[in-house]
Amino acid sequence: MKYKYQIITLGSDVKQKQEILNQINIEIENLDLPEGFVKVIQASSIETEYIGNQPAFALYFGDVNGDFKDLNVTQNLLKDGTMILPIFYDEFNSEIPSILSNQNAIQYKKSEVNRIANIVLEAFELLRSTRKVFISYRRAESTSTAIQLYEAMEAKNFDVFLDTHSIQKGEPFQDELWHRMTDCDVIVLLNTPGFLESHWCKEEFAEAGAKQIGIVQLVWPNHKIKEIESSSQISYPIQLTEDNFVDKVIDHKAKLILPFLEKVIQEVESVRARNLAARQDNLITEFRNIAMKYNRIVTVQPEKFLTEDLPNGEHIIYVPTIGVPQSSSCQSAEIKKELMGYKDVSIRLIYDDLRIRDKWLKHLEWLNDNFKKDIKTLKKQDFESWLQKV
The missing domain is CATH 3.40.50.10140 (Toll/interleukin-1 receptor homology (TIR) domain)
Structure with missing residues (x-):
């Protein structure tokens, strides 16, 4: 895969680091994402392996003795706007360097390993940020x-x-x-x-x-x-x-x-991750089956979204969205657009409208009519009529 999600590890080399990385790998498997989807980069290799135009998230592992490492790399990542999650063990102020004092941190506990892994996936828009x-x-x-x-x-x-x-x-x-x-x-x-x-x-x-x-x-x-x-x-x-x-x-x-x-x-x-992945897969399968019925060539990408190349040279990206489409869904769609390298592209957030309140459905339709032309929503009950179009 040319396009990688990058996890950068900073700070002390503690056993907790591997425990968290192992859990991230488990959650990636639960989401049925391809092998090599995420690349782990050590601070010592950042100059040769880090790619600035691809998604990145950093984990800074604190030090109980205040022996803070990788401060220059950390400072550069902060300037680049990379999200950094400090992880401490007992006392934030003494275990995390002052340059990260304004960052939201999390205290390491066995019971928090799943949550830390999911925070990383949320940052990459692979999970909803709302839980x-x-x-x-x-x-x-x-x-x-x-x-x-x-x-x-x-x-x-x-x-x-x-x-x-x-x-x-x-x-x-x-x-x-x-x-x-x-x-x-x-x-x-x-x-x-x-x-x-x-x-x-x-x-x-x-x-x-x-x-x-x-x-x-x-x-x-x-x-x-x-x-x-x-x-x-x-x-x-x-x-x-x-x-x-x-x-x-x-x-x-x-x-x-x-x-x-x-x-x-x-x-x-x-x-949470397993269920979201299953519902996403069901939505993709239903949409693709209807597309095949009308001879629309829709391709499922390894990153769990769909693409369609139209005869006139235009492209459509279909992003499966669980629950009610939100602004964060649009951010995720923009990442998919960048991933594919398309210029002339429109995006459809596909979702299951069963039991969503009428006032929300009307609001989403209003947004379709009045806002960004290249990102719109497409509800499940309209899949057939949309895919019937020539």
Whole structure:
């Protein structure tokens, strides 16, 4: 591949560096990206290996003794506008050099390795920068656990939907709920004994299946529901025991013990990349199948987008977009345009419009009519009519 995503490693040569790079490789495999998609560059090799016009992200590994390395390289990357993530262990001020004092840092913990890997992928526009989670539960059985999860994940910078906390006054409740579900990355489902007895819980579960959204399923002690495990295409069940709850109390006021709560959040972070990749693949497959039906030659690129070369010499790039297209989707599209080296090119952000609220669909159509001509959105229900055009 001529076009590489570059990860630059700076600072101390610590064991944590390889752990994080290994996790990045795992997430790249989960996204089904080609081998060699990302190039790791050591600070000592930056003059010979670094390419300035290709995406780059740097990780600066701090030093517990304040022995800071690669300061000149770090300074040059900052001047170039390269994003640098400082990683410290106990104390930011003593372990990270002053030239990075204004950068948002992250403290290394085993539980944060997935998150660090995903921050890198987000910077390359390979994952959405918003980390959207939807909590599905039955109020009569698990309200306290749901609120506990909501607060814990919000603290970890997830954008969490919980019906009692996330719908503004005056909004149509059910429309907003379906909209937020379709725009989420992962569903955390609290599988309590009476979950499927609730009409709305059953509806939420069916909706997740229709949208092919991954589910992290917390199965209450001594309770299993075969229908959930068999119906969802991407379901990751975690069987709970009494020991997972504070004081082993299991009722609507029950809360999870903190170590187990941390484990759940790690699983949500891990599932996120796999689920987004699966939904992206499904969107690509459906679009390509319709294109073949009308003899449109659409090519799937290794970086998970599609291209079409028209007889008149124009080019179209189709970028699969999960959830509601945002401004960050346009930034990702610009990267694809640069990657292909096209000059005369238009871009279509293709997305599944099922359950997206009408006001958003109308807004996206308005943007199509009034803003940048070379980047527009194309919803799933219009794939056929668009591809029928000669």
